[in-house]
Amino acid sequence: xxxxxxxxxxxxxxxxxxxxxxxxxxxxxxxxxxxxxxxxxxxxxxxxxxxxxxxxxxxxxxxxxxxxxxxxxxxxxxxxxxxxxxxxxxxxxxxxxxxxxxxxxxxxxxxxxxxxxxxxxxxxxxxxxxxxxxxxxxxxxxxxxxxxxxxxxxxxxxxxxxxx
Numbered sequence: 231x232x233x234x235x236x237x238x239x240x241x242x243x244x245x246x247x248x249x250x251x252x253x254x255x256x257x258x259x260x261x262x263x264x265x266x267x268x269x270x271x272x273x274x275x276x277x278x279x280x281x282x283x284x285x286x287x288x289x290x291x292x293x294x295x296x297x298x299x300x301x302x303x304x305x306x307x308x309x310x311x312x313x314x315x316x317x318x319x320x321x322x323x324x325x326x327x328x329x330x331x332x333x334x335x336x337x338x339x340x341x342x343x344x345x346x347x348x349x350x351x352x353x354x355x356x357x358x359x360x361x362x363x364x365x366x367x368x369x370x371x372x373x374x375x376x377x378x379x380x381x382x383x384x385x386x387x388x389x390x391x392x393x394x
């Protein structure tokens with residue numbers, strides 16, 4: 231098990247909400263292994279072809295991510311896990327934002343629009359999440375995936391259609 235893989239407690243949460251194979255195209259590879267591969271790729275920014283072998287064939291991981299992105303499975307999974315965590319009372323929804331203290335810096339106008347490059351190593355950043363509950367950690371990971379999917383969709387809207 232890698233450092234960013236889902237723990238047993240985290241895995242129990244979404245397992246009930248994942249789609250099941252309809253049997254037409256054969257058996258699916260284990261969801262946990264594939265989701266761990268997707269989370270690894272989202273967290274590290276590694277190319278699909280460079281995924282470690284412990285996640286199975288890179289193309290399987292890529293295809294499952296692409297399929298679930300297209301049919302909004304990630305969005306539904308996040309909503310269902312958040313609803314279950316909320317019902318268990320494990321999410322604190324209190325947010326306080328005051329526009330008088332949230333201001334853009336004077337140099338913010340005309341800033342670069344490209345996202346910053348993904349960091350190569352998390353280092354000690356992983357230690358700050360040790361106190362999180364399995365719900366909080368899982369929701370945070372799903373939010374990362376959904377945000378990546380939304381960014382891909384936004385970039386795809388303005389690009390011309392292409393064929394290979």
